[in-house]
Amino acid sequence: MTTFPEDSILVLLGTTPSGELTKSAAGLLGAAVGVGTPVALVVALPGQGAEAASEAGSLGAKHVLMAEMEELSSALGVPVVDALTVAADQVQPDAILITNSLDGRDAAGRFAARKRCALAVDAIGVGRDEEGVLAHHSVYGGAYNVDCAPTFGPLVITVREGSIDARAEAVTPTVDVLDVKPSGAAAAIVESFEEQTAASTRPELRGAAKVVAGGRGLSSQEQFALVEELADVLGAAVGASRAAVDAGYVPNSYQIGQTGVSVSPQLYVALGISGAIQHRAGMQTAKTIVAINKDPDAAIFDVADFGVVGDLFEVVPQLIKSLSARKG
């Protein structure tokens, strides 16, 4: 059996139904390599593990534990946590990194409860001091940065998608097959499902590198199309403030903020958004923030790197025109 390094960081990598690693894998392994030796756990359907394991190596996983489980197709949550439990017992990691997606948070919470570990959610980075691994958080709408660490045991950390720029170098990993016996813990069972292919060519909001978001300033569902138009020219995902969602311009899944999605893109463009603290809570860790608002005192300008004071219905069409011209 492989002996794992003392500074091992166990990284749970999610897979898509077709077996590829989810987009968050590169950032999680990039975070892990900064504080220890990344050991990836790949949980996949039978026949899909080997490819995902080699993809994990190309993203920097030095060791890969591979669990192929038929139960993944029918039971929610529990199979992954069963695999994570076996992996953590073998690796004895200093920390466990999991993406802060819905599935990731589900696995992290269940695992932390099962193993009585401390849990740090929605971290925007990880570090290490003389006592062990720390999680970095941006709290109170981005007004404070705080660190947290456990008093005992490995810290389970969910990492905000898109928040980690670091990347690990590709390696050829050692791959161990993990033998996971089902724990029998109660799980919701999927009796049937219908696969749907999303028609959108836009990136998914969570984890997108660029986001264009619109607020109440768009004034109507029809006019919100301007946000989508700019997003498409930039190759960005579309988001919204709660006021825009409540007014019915876009569905609830677009909402960014305290009670919506948290994003950490390279570029965040806010159109007609005032910058209430509950909105900023979900976007303030974006690397570059551009705001267009007709009110020079709007709070969004306090966090913007670039701001345009003006009517978005005049500014945005010009922006789209000049970006389109550049693309040729």
Ligand SMILES: Cc1cc2nc3c(=O)[nH]c(=O)nc-3n(C[C@H](O)[C@H](O)[C@H](O)COP(=O)(O)OP(=O)(O)OC[C@H]3O[C@@H](n4cnc5c(N)ncnc54)[C@H](O)[C@@H]3O)c2cc1C
């Ligand atoms: C418990 C709780 C949770 C919340 N959670 C969230 C959350 O998750 N996400 C969230 O977004 N909000 C959340 N909110 C609501 C939040 O407080 C704000 O009400 C909301 O973010 C405001 O949205 P807005 O900026 O689009 O609208 P407004 O605050 O009304 O701002 C509209 C902006 O558009 C500008 N504008 C208008 N017309 C134009 C134009 N033609 N050109 C340029 N600019 C223009 C105005 O100057 C103004 O600044 C929450 C509130 C509470 C109490």
